[in-house]
Amino acid sequence: MASSPGTVRLVLASASPARLATLRAAGVEPEVQVSGVDESLVSGPPAELALELATRKARAVAAQRTDAYVVGCDSVLELDGAALGKPRDLDDARERWRAMRGRSGVLHTGHCVVAPGGAQLARGARTTVHFAAVTDDEVEAYLATREPLAVAGAFTLDGLGGAYVTGVDGDPHNVVGISLPLLRELFMALGVPWHALWSSPAAGPRG
Numbered sequence: 001m002a003s004s005p006g007t008v009r010l011v012l013a014s015a016s017p018a019r020l021a022t023l024r025a026a027g028v029e030p031e032v033q034v035s036g037v038d039e040s041l042v043s044g045p046p047a048e049l050a051l052e053l054a055t056r057k058a059r060a061v062a063a064q065r066t067d068a069y070v071v072g073c074d075s076v077l078e079l080d081g082a083a084l085g086k087p088r089d090l091d092d093a094r095e096r097w098r099a100m101r102g103r104s105g106v107l108h109t110g111h112c113v114v115a116p117g118g119a120q121l122a123r124g125a126r127t128t129v130h131f132a133a134v135t136d137d138e139v140e141a142y143l144a145t146r147e148p149l150a151v152a153g154a155f156t157l158d159g160l161g162g163a164y165v166t167g168v169d170g171d172p173h174n175v176v177g178i179s180l181p182l183l184r185e186l187f188m189a190l191g192v193p194w195h196a197l198w199s200s201p202a203a204g205p206r207g
Contacts, residue, residue: 008196009068013061018151018158019073019178026180029199035060035072039085046078047108051124054110058122062114069192072112075177077129077153079105085152093148094139100155101164102133107153107175113186121186125179127170131155134164152177 010030012020023030035057042052051074058072077084079100087093107129112122134142147161148154155161157168157175165175173180184194 008192010197011061011065011068011070013057013070013072014177016073016177018156018176021158022173022176022178022180027198030071031068033061033065039074044083046076046081046083046106047110047124047126049083049110050074050076050108051110051112051122054124055112055120055122058112058114058120062118066116068116069187069190070114071178071183072114073109073178075107075109075152077105077107077155079103083108084154087149087154090143090146090149093143093154096154097134097139097142097148100131100153101139102131104128104130105153109174109177109179111179111182111186113183113190115190119190121189123182123186125171125174125182127168127172127174129153129155129157129165129175130167130169132164132166138164 012030012032013035015034020032037056037060039053042049044052053074054072057074058070062070084096087096107127108124110124114120142148145160147156147159157165157172168175171179171181187194
């Protein structure tokens with residue numbers, strides 16, 4: 001029997017406002033429970049690092065929430081082969097933007113879904129991001145907002161940094177931090193249709 005909208009409990013193992021907003025805009029209203037995983041203890045190539053951190057976050061929360069599906073995500077920007085998460089401070093963010101401007105990087109987001117019975121699926125998504133050739137004044141103005149300090153890669157697509165991204169190749173949701181098409185595939189593989197995650201039968205475009 002197919003699940004109906006609102007019948008699947010979902011927990012987002014992330015404190016990211018952007019991930020939560022993306023899910024809500026797609027008709028999904030998850031609970032939020034932060035994992036507490038120490039990201040500094042994990043290292044590796046960008047794609048592997050994002051997937052490992054997403055998996056650890058999902059597992060940490062799933063160990064406490066056996067009554068729900070748990071989604072863990074983590075994003076890193078790959079530039080010149082290096083994995084860039086959230087900048088350490090403003091100086092770090094400034095150095096990154098001077099290296100990124102006028103160039104392209106790859107945003108890797110790992111996704112892990114843990115089902116109530118313990119079944120687990122994890123996959124990564126990648127999107128190429130093209131950055132504008134911003135001026136020093138633009139960099140300083142953006143740093144003054146402190147937005148770059150809160151996000152992987154020191155930029156946003158859905159916030160103040162959106163004007164400094166000239167285009168993306170791939171899923172734009174992935175750049176925000178959670179790929180809806182990939183998440184749909186993971187839930188389908190676990191036997192849960194995407195519409196079962198909608199908060200109500202009326203979920204859909206608004207406004």
